[in-house]
Amino acid sequence: MSAGSDTKDQVAALGEKYKYGFVTDIETDRAPKGLNTDIVRFISAKKTEPEWMLDWRLAAFRRWTEMREPNWARLRYAKIDYQDSYYYAAPKSTEKYESLDEVDPKLLETYAKLGIPISEQKQLAGVAVDAVFDSVSVATTFKERLNEAGVIFCPISEAIRDYPDLVRKYLGSVVPVTDNFFATLNSAVFSDGTFVYVPKGVRCPMELSTYFRINASQTGQFERTLIVADEGSYVSYLEGCTAPMRDENQLHAAVVELVALEGAEIKYSTVQNWYPGDENGKGGIYNFVTKRGDCRGARSKISWTQVETGSAITWKYPSCILRGDDTVGEFYSIAITNNFQQADTGTKMIHLGKNTRSRIISKGISAGHAQNTYRGLVSVHPKAINARNYTQCDSLLIGGKCGAHTVPYIESRNPTARLEHEATTSKIAEDQLFYCLQRGMTQEEAVALIVNGFCKEVLQQLPMEFAVEAQKLVGISLEGSVG
Amino acid sequence: MTAAAQREARRTEALDSFRVRGMPHRRFEHWRYSDLRAVLDAGQVAQAGTAKWQIDKLPDGVELFDLATPEAPDWVMQKLGNVGNRRTMVEASLAFAEGGVALRVPAGRKIAEPIKLQIAGQGNLRWLIVLEKGASARIFEPHTADAGILRNVGVEISMAEGSELQHVRCAPFMPRSFAVELIAVEAAKDAKYRAHFANFGSRLSRTELHIVLGGEGAEAHLSGVTVLGHDGHSDVTTHIEHAAAKTSSTQLFKHVAGGKSRAVYQGKITVREGAVGSDSRQTARALLMSPRAEADLKPELIIFADDVKCAHGATVGDLDAESLFYLRSRGLPEKEARQLLINAFLGEAVAAIGDDALIETIWHDIEAALPRAMESVK
Numbered sequence: 001m002s003a004g005s006d007t008k009d010q011v012a013a014l015g016e017k018y019k020y021g022f023v024t025d026i027e028t029d030r031a032p033k034g035l036n037t038d039i040v041r042f043i044s045a046k047k048t049e050p051e052w053m054l055d056w057r058l059a060a061f062r063r064w065t066e067m068r069e070p071n072w073a074r075l076r077y078a079k080i081d082y083q084d085s086y087y088y089a090a091p092k093s094t095e096k097y098e099s100l101d102e103v104d105p106k107l108l109e110t111y112a113k114l115g116i117p118i119s120e121q122k123q124l125a126g127v128a129v130d131a132v133f134d135s136v137s138v139a140t141t142f143k144e145r146l147n148e149a150g151v152i153f154c155p156i157s158e159a160i161r162d163y164p165d166l167v168r169k170y171l172g173s174v175v176p177v178t179d180n181f182f183a184t185l186n187s188a189v190f191s192d193g194t195f196v197y198v199p200k201g202v203r204c205p206m207e208l209s210t211y212f213r214i215n216a217s218q219t220g221q222f223e224r225t226l227i228v229a230d231e232g233s234y235v236s237y238l239e240g241c242t243a244p245m246r247d248e249n250q251l252h253a254a255v256v257e258l259v260a261l262e263g264a265e266i267k268y269s270t271v272q273n274w275y276p277g278d279e280n281g282k283g284g285i286y287n288f289v290t291k292r293g294d295c296r297g298a299r300s301k302i303s304w305t306q307v308e309t310g311s312a313i314t315w316k317y318p319s320c321i322l323r324g325d326d327t328v329g330e331f332y333s334i335a336i337t338n339n340f341q342q343a344d345t346g347t348k349m350i351h352l353g354k355n356t357r358s359r360i361i362s363k364g365i366s367a368g369h370a371q372n373t374y375r376g377l378v379s380v381h382p383k384a385i386n387a388r389n390y391t392q393c394d395s396l397l398i399g400g401k402c403g404a405h406t407v408p409y410i411e412s413r414n415p416t417a418r419l420e421h422e423a424t425t426s427k428i429a430e431d432q433l434f435y436c437l438q439r440g441m442t443q444e445e446a447v448a449l450i451v452n453g454f455c456k457e458v459l460q461q462l463p464m465e466f467a468v469e470a471q472k473l474v475g476i477s478l479e480g481s482v483g
Numbered sequence: 484m485t486a487a488a489q490r491e492a493r494r495t496e497a498l499d500s501f502r503v504r505g506m507p508h509r510r511f512e513h514w515r516y517s518d519l520r521a522v523l524d525a526g527q528v529a530q531a532g533t534a535k536w537q538i539d540k541l542p543d544g545v546e547l548f549d550l551a552t553p554e555a556p557d558w559v560m561q562k563l564g565n566v567g568n569r570r571t572m573v574e575a576s577l578a579f580a581e582g583g584v585a586l587r588v589p590a591g592r593k594i595a596e597p598i599k600l601q602i603a604g605q606g607n608l609r610w611l612i613v614l615e616k617g618a619s620a621r622i623f624e625p626h627t628a629d630a631g632i633l634r635n636v637g638v639e640i641s642m643a644e645g646s647e648l649q650h651v652r653c654a655p656f657m658p659r660s661f662a663v664e665l666i667a668v669e670a671a672k673d674a675k676y677r678a679h680f681a682n683f684g685s686r687l688s689r690t691e692l693h694i695v696l697g698g699e700g701a702e703a704h705l706s707g708v709t710v711l712g713h714d715g716h717s718d719v720t721t722h723i724e725h726a727a728a729k730t731s732s733t734q735l736f737k738h739v740a741g742g743k744s745r746a747v748y749q750g751k752i753t754v755r756e757g758a759v760g761s762d763s764r765q766t767a768r769a770l771l772m773s774p775r776a777e778a779d780l781k782p783e784l785i786i787f788a789d790d791v792k793c794a795h796g797a798t799v800g801d802l803d804a805e806s807l808f809y810l811r812s813r814g815l816p817e818k819e820a821r822q823l824l825i826n827a828f829l830g831e832a833v834a835a836i837g838d839d840a841l842i843e844t845i846w847h848d849i850e851a852a853l854p855r856a857m858e859s860v861k
Contacts, residue, residue: 072512380799382774382775395784395786397786397788397789397791398789399789400756400757400759400788400789400790401756402787402789403785403786403787404784404786405783405784405785405786406782406783406784406795407781407783407784408781408782408783408797409779409780409781410778410779410780410781410797410799411777411778411779411780412769412771412777412778412779412799412800413771413776413777414771414774415771415772415773415774415776415800415801416801417771417799417800418798418799418800418801419797419798419799419800420796420797420798421780421782421795421796421797421798422794422795422796423782423784423793423794423795423796424793424794425784425786425791425792425793425794426792427789427790427791
């Protein structure tokens, strides 16, 4: 293709020009396939990044070339050819539909089941949104309120330009550049993401959500999120969307870093419903995410809540480093796998400070031919006096062809610490099912009801508007798994 | 091929397999808490020699074969080196042991009197027990403290339909030795394996069980106590595979770690596809008595069938402050109160042995080990 070779030439030319400095105006929207230092430079140039950022990326890239892909997770997938992907694709002006009538009816059906308002449906499906309902105006009012409070909420590429000191101070301080294969890859090639800074003592006036950020659709496959909550502040952040996302990218490797300073609290909720592949396990997203929060100051708190229903492969361990004294870490998770999906997910709670507390509630549901693994670590260091952990991992199996696995690591080096771990595995009881059917429910309604009951403790942790949709999502994800 | 030639061939195979895989180390996920390669090299394993075994009084009806004799009978040839999977240290014990013992309990024979199999000295060793259909036996396996640098024992237990075995192993405190014992059990239909492991720690101690419940209704019931002090290390690793329907297993392990010791328990339960109606329960609890002690627990469930009941629980902590306060308010000195509570903590697991004489032996060893475990090191 001529466009491809054009780009190649331009990048090659770019390599030459780099000796003399930056070139910013490149009129291409896609870097050629493959990954090398030129691509890293290309991405950095596209974002008009300062030199320190480019150096940071290049260091990460050099390190990445020496790293090996981890294989310890209970996941099976064809080997990924990292040279066969595109690492930068500028936001294409995607085909806009004229009206909802042109959108795939299957997609609309799902929207209806989730109870998404018409205007939102249009935006999700890529329909040109009417000016009256323009979410941009909604976003603008939001922006004003955030500005008043002093909260910074913007794309990370903007933050690198506008708040370089803040970004430089915290970026990579929780997930080091060399942390793991996928995090290092992300550090080299991340295209965009979100930056949030909540100043001292500020309680963020609203739930922050990428959905309302104007250019949310621009965030590519390598997202980078950095949230800093300064002393005594509070922020609740929602990521993702219950609506199914049609995404062309096979490989996703995001990094999320949270920093909670003294007395701050961060609540991070995720609903992930990316394309899981078809009933025969063909296609689907590979999702390799590194999420970590650092309770850096005393009395800070980080709480992760996740509902994972999408992706063919999920590799994700949102963790908390409980560094400050009296800090609290929480992890609430629902992972649903159906058909040929595979999920290996869990958390790490690293207790370093005194009186640190952590709580893990994980609910895994496996149906069809899916494999669902909880993998978690609770580690208490010698100085973590009076550390406390409670872990509960429950698995539900639907059908005899799926698998549910629990792999917890419990390591204590302090005699005053108390750690408790419980895990159970069960199936949907015949009598529960019979009772629901006998009351006139259909099989699918009954399964959705029972599974929602099973997940209740986690669903309760979600912000209200999310929780309602998530409950419906649980039902939809398991459609066709019984009978 | 003669039996002796076949044995030689299998030994060469074992040697090659050990050479290729080498010493287990931290990067083997199930050896992450016991890095054997860091403290011992393959040459030392090869040169450790052969440990000694001794059975003073063999109960009537049990057949014994000394593995030092090359021409082995069929029942030995069928099983030796063939029970369980070929883990690297198992292959090492097969390759380097110049001796060992094989026992057979013929079909239908119920042996009430325990067979006392004492293991002594430094080196590699193999022992094997074959229980034929409907047979039952009890085996008590005490280890002496003179293990030198390394004692590496490979055990094979083959249980035919309806057979029963009770196995009690007791390993003393050996601060200078590396002690490895890998046990493989195959249990056919309705076979019942009960085991108790008392560990008092060594420089590095690994007790590993791999049990395959291969026939419908097969059962495994494991319990154990670990009491550690000083620099003691004890790693109990179990893997129970539910490979047939209606199989059941229970596990109860209690650890007390004082001084600078490290208590490890890793328990993996696999339920294979089709092993419906399986029931598996696992409990691991650890008491940390000192700021320098460490406990690592890894209870693992790998499940491929839906109609099963599986649960595990694990706790790590100190003695309950309220219970301690209660006893002290009744006038008990702190040390005595602590000891009483530790005894109660361990008691449940020891009681699972079910044999008064053996329970008494184990308690005797626990009492000897407790002062070490109750020592706190700053």
